[in-house]
Amino acid sequence: xxxxxxxxxxxxxxxxxxxxxxxxxxxxxxxxxxxxxxxxxxxxxxxxxxxxxxxxxxxxxxxxxxxxxxxxxxxxxxxxxxxxxxxxxxxxxxxxxxxxxxxxxxxxxxxxxxxxxxxxxxxxxxxxxxxxxxxxxxxxxxxxxxxxxxxxxxxxxxxxxxxxxxxxxxxxxxxxxxxxxxxxxxxxxxxxxxxxxxxxxxxxxxxxxxxxxxxxxxxxxxxxxxxxxxxxxxxxxxxxxxxxxxxxxxxxxxxxxxxxxxxxxxxxxxxxxxxxxxxxxxxxxxxxxxxxxxxxxxxxxxxxxxxxxxxxxxxxxxxxxxxxxxxxxxxxxxxxxxxxxxxxxxxxxxxxxxxxxxxxxxxxxxxxxxxxxxxxxxxxxxxxxxxxxxxxxxxxxxx
Numbered sequence: 001x002x003x004x005x006x007x008x009x010x011x012x013x014x015x016x017x018x019x020x021x022x023x024x025x026x027x028x029x030x031x032x033x034x035x036x037x038x039x040x041x042x043x044x045x046x047x048x049x050x051x052x053x054x055x056x057x058x059x060x061x062x063x064x065x066x067x068x069x070x071x072x073x074x075x076x077x078x079x080x081x082x083x084x085x086x087x088x089x090x091x092x093x094x095x096x097x098x099x100x101x102x103x104x105x106x107x108x109x110x111x112x113x114x115x116x117x118x119x120x121x122x123x124x125x126x127x128x129x130x131x132x133x134x135x136x137x138x139x140x141x142x143x144x145x146x147x148x149x150x151x152x153x154x155x156x157x158x159x160x161x162x163x164x165x166x167x168x169x170x171x172x173x174x175x176x177x178x179x180x181x182x183x184x185x186x187x188x189x190x191x192x193x194x195x196x197x198x199x200x201x202x203x204x205x206x207x208x209x210x211x212x213x214x215x216x217x218x219x220x221x222x223x224x225x226x227x228x229x230x231x232x233x234x235x236x237x238x239x240x241x242x243x244x245x246x247x248x249x250x251x252x253x254x255x256x257x258x259x260x261x262x263x264x265x266x267x268x269x270x271x272x273x274x275x276x277x278x279x280x281x282x283x284x285x286x287x288x289x290x291x292x293x294x295x296x297x298x299x300x301x302x303x304x305x306x307x308x309x310x311x312x313x314x315x316x317x318x319x320x321x322x323x324x325x326x327x328x329x330x331x332x333x334x335x336x337x338x339x340x341x342x343x344x345x346x347x348x349x350x351x352x353x354x355x356x357x358x359x360x361x362x363x364x365x366x367x368x369x370x371x372x373x374x375x376x377x378x379x380x381x382x383x384x385x386x387x388x389x390x391x392x393x394x395x396x397x398x399x
Contacts (some may be wrong), residue, residue, distance in 0.1 A: 133161035
C-alpha cells in the first residue's frame with residue numbers, strides 16, 4: 001500500500017524550503033556586502049598628520065634678570081651754613097658744574113669782622129697785662145733778696161703773671177674762633193660736582209638749624225646703582241658665581257648693564273663692587289651696589305632704572321615657547337616616541353631667553369618634540385614626523 005502525503009503536509013514543506021533558501025540568500029548578500037565595504041572603509045581612514053619635529057640638544061646659554069635700582073652720585077652733599085647771617089651774594093646758578101674750593105655763597109661779614117677786631121683787642125690787652133705782671137716781678141725780686149719786702153708779695157706777683165699768660169691764651173682762642181666764624185661767611189664747594197636747587201636767594205637770613213639746606217652738591221662723574229636681591233636669589237647668586245669669600249666673589253663677577261627708565265641700555269657697563277653685610281629685616285632682601293662711569297653726565301642722582309644681571313647656563317636645553325602648551329599653571333610639550341606616537345610631557349622652566357624656554361626638568365638631550373600644530377594632536381596620537389626642517393628649527397631655537 002503506497003503512502004500519499006496530504007495537501008497540508010506538502011504546503012508546509014514548501015514553506016520550510018523557501019525559508020531556508022531566503023535565509024541563505026540573505027547571508028550571502030550580507031557577506032558580499034561586508035567584503036565589498038571593507039576596502040572602502042580602509043581607503044577612507046585618514047593618514048597620520050605630518051608635523052614638524054625638533055630634536056632638543058644641550059647648549060650653553062645666557063639669560064638676564066632685571067632688578068629695580070636707584071642711582072646716586074659718588075657724593076651727594078647738603079650745603080648748609082655753619083653760622084647765622086644774611087646772604088650777601090649767590091655766586092652760582094642751579095645745575096652749574098663747580099670745582100672743589102669754588103665760592104658758592106657769601107654771607108655778610110660785618111658782624112664777624114667786628115667780633116674778630118674785638119677779639120684781637122682783647123688779645124693785645126692780655127699781652128699788656130703779662131708785661132705789667134712781669135715788671136712787678138722784676139721790681140720785687142731784688143727787694144725780697146734785700147729783705148725789704150716779704151717773699152709773699154713776690155709770690156703774689158708771679159701768680160698774677162701766670163694768670164695774665166692764661167688770659168693771653170684765652171684771648172688767642174677767641175681770635176681764632178672769630179677768624180673761623182669770619183671764614184664761614186664764605187661757603188665753598190667741598191667737592192667738585194653739580195649744584196642743585198637754590199631755595200635761598202640774596203638777602204635771605206640763614207642759619208645752621210634751618211630745615212632746608214642752601215643747596216645740594218652731587219659728584220656724578222661716577223654713579224652708584226643700588227639694587228636688592230631676595231634671599232633665594234642671593235643663594236642662587238652665591239651658587240652661580242665662584243669665590244671663597246664675598247671679596248673674592250666680587251672679583252669674579254661679570255660686568256652688569258643698566259636699563260634706563262625708557263628701557264634703553266646705558267652705553268657703559270658697570271661692576272658690582274659692594275654687597276651689604278646683612279639682610280634688611282623689614283624687606284628680607286640684601287643690597288648690592290654697582291658702579292658705572294658717567295663721564296658724559298648722562299646720569300644724575302635720583303635716576304631710577306634696572307640692573308641687568310647675566311646668568312650663564314651650561315648644558316641647557318632650549319625649547320621654543322611656541323612648541324609648548326600651558327594648562328592649569330603647568331607647561332607641557334608633546335614628545336615623539338620611537339613608534340611616532342606623541343605623549344604629553346610636563347616640563348619645568350628655569351628661565352627664558354628671547355622666545356625660548358630654558359628647561360630645568362622634563363626633557364633630555366636627543367628627545368624629539370612636536371614643533372607646531374599642537375592644536376591638531378592629542379596624547380597618544382600617531383603622527384608622521386617631518387624632519388626636513390629639524391636643523392633649521394634647532395638654529396631658530398638657539399637664537
